[in-house]
Amino acid sequence: MPGSIGGSYRSLGGSGGDVYRATTTVATSSANAASNSSSTVLDTVKKAFNFVSTSSSASQKDERLIDSKQQQHLLQIRTDSANTNTCRKMPTSGVAEEAALLGTMPSDSMDDIELKNIQLQFPSARSLSRDDSSACEEIVSTDHGPIVVAIQGSRNKPAILTYHDLGLNYISSFQAFFNYIDMRALLENFCVYHVNAPGQEEGAQSFNEDYVYPTMDELATQLECVLAKFGLKQFIGFGVGAGANILARFALTNPNKVSALCLINCVSTQAGWIEWGYQKLNARHLRSKGMTQGVLDYLMWHHFGRNTEERNHDLVQVYKSYFERNVNATNLALFIDSYVRRTDLNIQREMDLTKKKEGMTLGMPVINITGSYSPHMDDTVTLNGRLDPTNSSWMKISDCGMVLEEQPGKVSEAFRLFLQGEGYASSVKLCPKIEPVLERY
Numbered sequence: 001m002p003g004s005i006g007g008s009y010r011s012l013g014g015s016g017g018d019v020y021r022a023t024t025t026v027a028t029s030s031a032n033a034a035s036n037s038s039s040t041v042l043d044t045v046k047k048a049f050n051f052v053s054t055s056s057s058a059s060q061k062d063e064r065l066i067d068s069k070q071q072q073h074l075l076q077i078r079t080d081s082a083n084t085n086t087c088r089k090m091p092t093s094g095v096a097e098e099a100a101l102l103g104t105m106p107s108d109s110m111d112d113i114e115l116k117n118i119q120l121q122f123p124s125a126r127s128l129s130r131d132d133s134s135a136c137e138e139i140v141s142t143d144h145g146p147i148v149v150a151i152q153g154s155r156n157k158p159a160i161l162t163y164h165d166l167g168l169n170y171i172s173s174f175q176a177f178f179n180y181i182d183m184r185a186l187l188e189n190f191c192v193y194h195v196n197a198p199g200q201e202e203g204a205q206s207f208n209e210d211y212v213y214p215t216m217d218e219l220a221t222q223l224e225c226v227l228a229k230f231g232l233k234q235f236i237g238f239g240v241g242a243g244a245n246i247l248a249r250f251a252l253t254n255p256n257k258v259s260a261l262c263l264i265n266c267v268s269t270q271a272g273w274i275e276w277g278y279q280k281l282n283a284r285h286l287r288s289k290g291m292t293q294g295v296l297d298y299l300m301w302h303h304f305g306r307n308t309e310e311r312n313h314d315l316v317q318v319y320k321s322y323f324e325r326n327v328n329a330t331n332l333a334l335f336i337d338s339y340v341r342r343t344d345l346n347i348q349r350e351m352d353l354t355k356k357k358e359g360m361t362l363g364m365p366v367i368n369i370t371g372s373y374s375p376h377m378d379d380t381v382t383l384n385g386r387l388d389p390t391n392s393s394w395m396k397i398s399d400c401g402m403v404l405e406e407q408p409g410k411v412s413e414a415f416r417l418f419l420q421g422e423g424y425a426s427s428v429k430l431c432p433k434i435e436p437v438l439e440r441y
Contacts, residue, residue, distance in 0.1 A: 135170070135194060137201075140229045142222040144214040148201040149226055152178065153191035158424060159235040160192045161223070163243025165265070166336060167299045167327055169201050170194030172319075173240060177404040182412040189424070193235070195226060197243075199331030206330040213334035216242075216342045220249035227257065236419070237261040240404065241302075241376070242339045251362055252345065260422050261366045262415055264403060265376040268345040268383040279340040286333035291324050299323055305373035305401030315405055347386045366392040367418045369411065373401035393418075 135150035150170050164173035174194055177183060197219060199207055207213070214222065223246075227235070237247040237258055244266035251258040271279065278298060285292045300308060300320065309316050347361040366387055370380040377396065384394040395414055400406035 135192075138229075140226050142225045144218055144222060145198050145211075147198055147222060147226075148196045149229075150194040150196070151191065151230075152194065153187050155191050155230065157189060157191045159230075159232050160190050160238055161226070161232075161235040161247070162192060162194045163237075163239040163246050164194075164196070164200070165241030165243055166302060166339060167323060167332055168240075168303075169196050171202060172322055172326075173243075173404070174238075177408050177411070180408045180412055182409060182416070186412070186416060186419075190236075193226065193230065193232075195223065195243075197335055199328060200335060202326060204328050204331055206328060207334060211334075213338050215338055216246060217249055219338070220246045220253070223247075223250050224254070233257065234259045236424070237263075238415075239266065240264040241266070242335070245339075245342060245345075248345060248362065251364060252347065255363050258364050260364055260419070261362065262369065262418065263366060263380075263383070264369045264411075265371075265374055265380060266368065266383055267342075267376060267379040268347065268386060269379065270342055270344045271340045276340055279336050283333040283336045283340075286329040286336070290329045291327060296320060296323055301375060303402045304406075305371070305375050307373070308401065311373075311399070312406060315402075345386075349386050349388060361386055361388050362392070363388070364391070365418070365422055367414065368392060368394045369403060369414065370394075370396055371400040371403045371406070372396055372398045374403075375401075 135152040137148055137150045139146045140149050162170065162174050164170055174192075178187065178192060198214065199205075226232075234257055237251065237260070239245070239247040239262070241264070244263040245268070247258075247261060248263060248266060248268070251261055282295045282298055285295050300316065300323075303319070304316065350360055368380055368384050368387065370377045374380075380394065380396075384392065397403050397407050397410050403411050
């Protein structure tokens with residue numbers, strides 16, 4: 001290593017000059033120490049940035065050794081490195097990134113920021129169309145005319161049989177729910193048979209004036225033809241509103257053919273005077289004037305309850321448009337007449353379990369579901385009081401009236417747990433939060 005002179009490195013060329021000057025001066029004598037102590041802060045800063053006087057002999061030696069261009073380049077590097085935080089301007093992208101990290105956006109840099117790759121994303125429109133259905137429709141002949149049954153899934157698997165409510169069919173009532181992501185896994189273990197009430201399917205022709213619409217008991221009897229058509233010995237019932245009442249009637253007369261029931265907004269009593277008056281008026285308007293505003297308002301209240309637009313305005317508009325355009329008013333009037341003339345299910349709970357009698361109530365497991373805003377919540381409470389508490393459960397879902405549309409996640413979770421408690425769908429993989437619950441069954 002070359003020798004050190006005055007606290008600096010000697011040139012390798014042997015010229016005797018110092019290539020690099022030290023930023024601090026080594027004290028070699030007491031005189032130098034005194035001069036260093038008396039130097040000002042400004043002199044120290046100048047020495048640090050190499051801004052010494054051009055009259056210094058050491059600087060003159062360095063300038064002779066270093067080319068003028070190299071000196072300028074070296075000085076520029078030193079100046080930039082020393083004044084990085086004060087002299088260098090941060091790029092616009094760096095300012096934006098720093099502002100985003102700090103949670104603020106400086107006003108002076110807004111003009112320099114360009115918004116790129118920003119695209120408006122609109123939610124996909126809710127569709128109630130047969131074109132979006134993956135089910136295969138078949139016509140089943142019955143004693144009271146043909147009905148349409150849509151099959152979804154593999155037919156060699158356990159059967160789930162659905163029945164819809166007033167003003168709906170299998171598409172408008174169940175298509176969105178069974179296409180829900182949690183229900184798709186369930187369909188891998190079941191085959192779903194969607195039963196449509198006579199004349200309620202999409203594009204149905206109006207019945208003749210002399211056609212006598214089946215009663216609720218006769219609509220339940222039609223299910224026997226469906227079972228015979230597809231060779232079903234048992235099924236799991238899944239009904240909503242009027243459809244739930246029909247499935248309950250069938251289960252009372254054929255308990256061996258129904259292994260479990262999921263009833264949503266099910267009414268077990270006959271129609272009261274207020275309901276009878278409203279429904280008779282609606283049926284008259286549907287026959288004479290079609291879908292009037294009064295009928296439309298009643299249907300929306302029947303399915304969603306009150307203050308629906310405040311909860312889900314878009315969903316309300318979808319169903320209003322569906323009722324106005326896709327419902328056969330004449331056939332719906334006949335279905336409403338049949339529903340309002342329903343009889344009581346005549347079931348009751350036996351309080352003394354030692355004297356339990358067969359046929360007094362539904363003997364199969366039942367899950368009874370309603371929404372907190374549903375106008376049928378009190379009816380479901382009445383039904384729950386008539387069911388056997390050992391094999392039935394009542395569930396009220398908050399913040400909804402039409403539970404399948406407004407809270408499909410909660411209904412699908414409850415339905416899956418209900419089926420797994422009965423020994424079905426054991427291969428459905430659930431999240432870790434649900435698995436400990438299943439161990440108690």
